[in-house]
Amino acid sequence: MTAPLRYSIRPKDPAAHLFEVRLTVEEPNASGQVFTMPAWIPGSYMIRDYAKHIVTIRAESDGLAVALRKTDKTTWQAGATKRPLTVVADIYAYDPSVRGAHLDLTHAYFNGPCVFLSAVGHENASCEVQILPPDKPVAKDWRVATSMRRKNCEQYAFGIYEADDYAELIDHPVEIGHLLVGEFDVNGIPHAIAIRGATRVDIGRLCHDLQRLCEQHMSLLGVPQDLDRYVFLLHAPGSGYGGLEHRWSSSLVCNRENLPIRGVAEITDGYRTFLGLASHEYFHLWNVKRMKPAAFTPYDLRRESHTGLLWAFEGITSYYDDLALVRSGLITPESYFELLGRTISRVMRGAGRLHQTLEESSFDAWTKFYQQDANATNSIVSYYTKGSMVALALDLKIRVETESRFSLDDVMRACWARWGQSGEGMPERGLEQLSAEVTGLDLADFFAAAVRGTGELPLPALLKKMAVNYQLRATSDRNDKGGKPADKQPGPWLGATLAESDARSIFAAIHNGGPAERAGIAPGDVVVALDGLALSSQNCDQRLRSYRAGDKLELVVFRGDELLTTRVRLAEAPADTCFLTIDTDGDAMAIARQAAWLASD
Numbered sequence: 391m392t393a394p395l396r397y398s399i400r401p402k403d404p405a406a407h408l409f410e411v412r413l414t415v416e417e418p419n420a421s422g423q424v425f426t427m428p429a430w431i432p433g434s435y436m437i438r439d440y441a442k443h444i445v446t447i448r449a450e451s452d453g454l455a456v457a458l459r460k461t462d463k464t465t466w467q468a469g470a471t472k473r474p475l476t477v478v479a480d481i482y483a484y485d486p487s488v489r490g491a492h493l494d495l496t497h498a499y500f501n502g503p504c505v506f507l508s509a510v511g512h513e514n515a516s517c518e519v520q521i522l523p524p525d526k527p528v529a530k531d532w533r534v535a536t537s538m539r540r541k542n543c544e545q546y547a548f549g550i551y552e553a554d555d556y557a558e559l560i561d562h563p564v565e566i567g568h569l570l571v572g573e574f575d576v577n578g579i580p581h582a583i584a585i586r587g588a589t590r591v592d593i594g595r596l597c598h599d600l601q602r603l604c605e606q607h608m609s610l611l612g613v614p615q616d617l618d619r620y621v622f623l624l625h626a627p628g629s630g631y632g633g634l635e636h637r638w639s640s641s642l643v644c645n646r647e648n649l650p651i652r653g654v655a656e657i658t659d660g661y662r663t664f665l666g667l668a669s670h671e672y673f674h675l676w677n678v679k680r681m682k683p684a685a686f687t688p689y690d691l692r693r694e695s696h697t698g699l700l701w702a703f704e705g706i707t708s709y710y711d712d713l714a715l716v717r718s719g720l721i722t723p724e725s726y727f728e729l730l731g732r733t734i735s736r737v738m739r740g741a742g743r744l745h746q747t748l749e750e751s752s753f754d755a756w757t758k759f760y761q762q763d764a765n766a767t768n769s770i771v772s773y774y775t776k777g778s779m780v781a782l783a784l785d786l787k788i789r790v791e792t793e794s795r796f797s798l799d800d801v802m803r804a805c806w807a808r809w810g811q812s813g814e815g816m817p818e819r820g821l822e823q824l825s826a827e828v829t830g831l832d833l834a835d836f837f838a839a840a841v842r843g844t845g846e847l848p849l850p851a852l853l854k855k856m857a858v859n860y861q862l863r864a865t866s867d868r869n870d871k872g873g874k875p876a877d878k879q880p881g882p883w884l885g886a887t888l889a890e891s892d893a894r895s896i897f898a899a900i901h902n903g904g905p906a907e908r909a910g911i912a913p914g915d916v917v918v919a920l921d922g923l924a925l926s927s928q929n930c931d932q933r934l935r936s937y938r939a940g941d942k943l944e945l946v947v948f949r950g951d952e953l954l955t956t957r958v959r960l961a962e963a964p965a966d967t968c969f970l971t972i973d974t975d976g977d978a979m980a981i982a983r984q985a986a987w988l989a990s991d
């Protein structure tokens with residue numbers, strides 16, 4: 391057995407946002423040990439080249455300097471030595487996202503890929519990490535929250551932590567600071583939530599609701615053998631939203647206002663959003679952290695890893711995240727249908743769904759979904775939202791065509807048994823083949839159309855068989871998220887999305903085939919006037935309501951420093967917003983199907 395790799399990380403200069411990270415290799419490669427930094431972090435499919443945040447790096451052995459030569463953007467080679475070799479790096483950390491590392495005088499947060507070098511050839515060696523406190527009085531009450539195993543320290547304390555190998559080491563984000571911690575058990579497994587940025591939270595209610603939600607997920611796929619603890623790391627600033635899944639934890643960011651406060655019992659829109667986020671990341675502990683595409687087995691963190699299956703891992707997870715809320719009784723069926731209507735609306739509003747398939751969206755996530763330009767709405771379909779619509783359509787189709795003998799739940803259990811528990815990667819067509827095997831249905835045409843086609847999904851007819859009416863209407867204004875009938879009459883359509891940028895209103899997106907595109911308006915044009923009066927992102931909906939489809943108006947914009955005047959012919963607003971209602975006249979069979987679908991097993 392090789393000696394463990396010994397890491398240490400210390401907030402060296404919080405005001406300058408610098409961590410000092412050390413790695414000692416007891417038995418380095420005698421001809422020159424090679425070190426690398428990941429180019430990306432699992433779960434976020436974009437090349438981020440974390441090595442670029444290294445400010446200084448050097449190597450030493452027995453107190454003497456050893457040469458360290460950089461050989462490409464993420465790789466260093468040390469001079470030959472047979473003695474224990476230590477690499478010391480100062481790393482700049484000021485990325486507040488769930489994929490980054492962030493350090494200041496209020497807290498420290500890091501993901502392993504941002505701070506820990508990998509010693510090539512020692513990837514399977516066990517790792518120890520000494521997490522050290524900063525040498526600052528402000529940090530005297532700081533606590534450490536992570537799912538990493540403790541080696542010789544108290545819970546939530548600084549000290550030595552350990553991981554089985556490098557892949558595990560970088561799968562435990564660490565939050566350090568003034569933390570509000572709640573704990574609960576799920577099927578006897580200790581769970582915790584550690585919150586930074588919010589103190590007036592009803593932590594009892596939060597733990598109670600998360601416990602129900604986690605129990606619901608566990609009842610679907612069972613308890614993974616190696617799941618002996620789980621931690622939600624939550625940062626709650628004044629605004630923001632995001633999450634990243636890990637095997638034993640997740641990092642979440644949500645608006646402070648979305649969290650429940652003591653004395654308020656209702657589930658607000660914001661709290662429902664938070665619960666949906668936690669639900670999503672928790673479901674990933676099965677779907678993508680343990681059961682993975684073959685392309686991720688193992689992860690190659692040096693370069694892009696293409697797979698057409700992201701829709702199955704993100705889309706199916708997006709389907710189960712909200713479904714678990716209603717199945718666990720945290721929200722009502724009506725509230726669930728509102729969420730579903732919003733998801734469908736997000737897909738229907740982009741012409742990208744007519745050009746890009748789900749498989750293509752998955753494959754090109756690295757350069758398209760994660761690097762969206764102003765034309766994204768016309769060229770990209772989200773493998774999250776459309777993926778979740780395909781999961782819904784697949785679930786309902788199986789339920790209807792097998793007379794409720796099978797469902798997507800059975801397919802997911804079979805996938806878990808085949809690829810989750812074995813750790814083998816799922817082949818590109820694995821889910822499709824297993825869906826057919828489990829249900830006995832011929833699903834070839836369904837998958838060809840849904841995953842490798844761009845046609846509309848058969849959701850209206852399928853939902854009808856679940857006693858749910860699918861309706862489309864025009865978007866009423868910029869705040870309209872869909873999921874409900876319109877609360878106001880929409881005006882005619884300009885075919886553009888307006889936004890604020892540098893205190894000005896701009897055309898952020900121009901929709902293919904719409905009036906703005908026909909009038910020659912381009913993304914980035916600064917909004918000036920419509921029909922002789924000032925136009926802005928704030929007053930646009932209101933201004934348009936005084937016109938009708940077919941009206942021709944003068945539209946004035948700045949493109950760069952040039953004033954452009956054009957004529958725009960307003961059109962009828964497209965029916966691109968969905969809302970679902972329970973079909974009270976549905977037959978008994980449909981009502982029974984709906985009840986079985988939304989019920990917990």
Ligand SMILES: [Zn+2]
Nearest residue numbers: 670674704707
């Ligand atoms: Zn996800």
